[in-house]
Amino acid sequence: MAEIKVIKRPQLSLGDKLYLPAIAKGLFLTFTHAISSLRGTTRGAKKMRSSGLGVTMQYPEEKWDDSLPEYYRGVPALVTNEEDREKCVSCQLCEFICPPKAIKITPGEIPSDDPWAKVEKRPQAFDIDMTRCIYCGMCEEVCPEEAIFLRKDYVVTGSDRSEMVHDKDRLYEIGGKRVGLVNKWNDLK
Numbered sequence: 001m002a003e004i005k006v007i008k009r010p011q012l013s014l015g016d017k018l019y020l021p022a023i024a025k026g027l028f029l030t031f032t033h034a035i036s037s038l039r040g041t042t043r044g045a046k047k048m049r050s051s052g053l054g055v056t057m058q059y060p061e062e063k064w065d066d067s068l069p070e071y072y073r074g075v076p077a078l079v080t081n082e083e084d085r086e087k088c089v090s091c092q093l094c095e096f097i098c099p100p101k102a103i104k105i106t107p108g109e110i111p112s113d114d115p116w117a118k119v120e121k122r123p124q125a126f127d128i129d130m131t132r133c134i135y136c137g138m139c140e141e142v143c144p145e146e147a148i149f150l151r152k153d154y155v156v157t158g159s160d161r162s163e164m165v166h167d168k169d170r171l172y173e174i175g176g177k178r179v180g181l182v183n184k185w186n187d188l189k
Contacts, residue, residue, distance in 0.1 A: 068152055073137045075153040076128055077175030078168070079146075084177065085116065087147035090123045094139035094148055102132035103139060126168040130156050149175060 015021045081087055090107035108124025110117045140150050151174065158164040166174070 064154065065152075068154075072152060072154075073135045073140075073150040075130070075151050075156055075174060076133065076135075076139055076148055076171070077151050078126065078148055078171040079175040079178045080172060082177065082179050086122045086172075087145045087178070088123050088126065088143075089120050089145055089147075091144060093142045093144065097138045097142045099136060099138065100132045100134055102129045102134075103127070104129075123168060126171060128166045128171065130158075130164045130166060131161060146178075151175070 078086070078088055090105055092105050092107065095101075095103045095105045104125070104127045105123050106125040108122060110120060110122055135150065137150050139148050153174070156164070
């Protein structure tokens with residue numbers, strides 16, 4: 001039979017019961033941050049070229065572009081190769097792996113007069129709903145053809161929900177052309 005252990009709850013002191021020391025500590029910490037913010041000496045203020053009131057960035061005038069880390073994942077986009085051929089072959093792995101189900105692909109055939117008709121297929125429709133995308137990067141990792149990449153762009157706007165669904169043409173416009181050998185994990189990315 002298993003042994004039963006009785007654990008005694010620690011007794012709180014009078015100060016712990018009143019919460020006054022914890023409140024005072026929190027107020028002191030907030031006050032020190034406020035003073036350093038007003039003096040322009042907050043941590044990271046010089047690196048972010050702060051306005052002097054902390055590290056808050058004044059967004060439309062100041063952008064994150066210079067301060068983005070290497071590992072930043074932004075807007076997903078499709079790319080073409082040097083010959084302006086679509087790299088996507090409608091394998092639909094990105095659609096299946098997408099956690100929020102933001103990607104929808106309709107496979108299509110390449111016309112028979114195209115020289116690559118017997119070798120590959122391509123998407124008839126490729127849509128990414130940017131209101132659902134969580135920028136996780138799983139679509140980029142799973143793509144065997146290296147056709148989808150996450151760009152450094154972070155500004156995705158639209159006046160209504162229909163503008164936030166990027167179709168195939170918009171995705172190729174954002175992605176552009178990839179020249180030369182591009183391996184997923186090298187520096188050319």
